[in-house]
Amino acid sequence: MKAKRYVFPLVTAGLVFAVFAADNQIGLNALSITGSSFLEMLSVIPPIFILLGLLDVWIPREKIIRHLGEESGIKGIVLSFLLGAAAAGPLYGAFPIAAVFMKKGVKFSNVLIFIGAWSTTKIPMFMFEMGSLGAGFALLRLAINIPGILLMAIILERITGKESIGAICAQAASISE
Template identity: 30%
Template sequence: MSKKKQPKNRSGIIMLIVVILLYVVLYFYNPDKIFASLKASLNVLKMIAPILLIVFFLMALLNTFIDEKSIAKHLGKESGVKGWFIALFGGILSHGPGYIWYPMLQELRKKGALDGLLVAFLYARSIKLPWLPLMISYFGISFTIVLSFYVVLGAFVQGVITNRLK
């Protein structure tokens, strides 16, 4: 079986070039705001760098030690309840902005992970473990438990719908 070679996705490079050009053009209009913007961007990068490193480490492990058969077994069509458990609780445990996880999820998808499980992972990320005590203090434990239950249920339903539509 020969795999079709997919064309390279150059959208990231194109976006980088567009942003650089915009910065250069806007520099001549208002250099102070450009430097403030670059400083803010650097602060965001400092904030997400640890999470990025974790995701890159996980991607390296994924590409080095985990093959398509293993992904298919744990997150593919044959994964069953275990796959849903991994997707839902993995989403709850994950931290940082969602877009940081996109490259790893893309790799999982290429290796055979079900789209519905990826959707469930992303949806379940709306439960943030560090924020649960704060939510409990504002809304009470009953509200927090019910809301968390419905978020997990919604993640599961969205994943099932995605699998049915594919």
């Protein structure tokens, strides 16, 4: 079962190898791009997972519910935004954290706000965006994204419904055990 999970990456590696055989230059380019993505991953993903483990072990459920749970209101929304924005790294790093959040009783729309904020309002990324595309571009994009993220989180929570949310949270809890 465990080995089967690695079929997908092996097939992809075979594909890259085939391209390399057909055209060395494109193959090398592909590998160098993969290399830089891999470095990006290594620069943030391992500590994120360790922080996640520590969070899971040390922070009690009650505390998280108080700040981010059903009754957390505006404070919970702002906090979810800030947590997502303070992050670094690609979006797939946010999913395991979201799973622990769900397990610990974070309000579902706050989980979605966290994901939204992580995807597009990360502070280090924002600095970089300002530097390359200009303050006007970066600030305008941020200004449109903040209400958008909020709205999408609320709509997604509504259309998913209580039952499915319960199932998703149970599933997430079983993964992060």
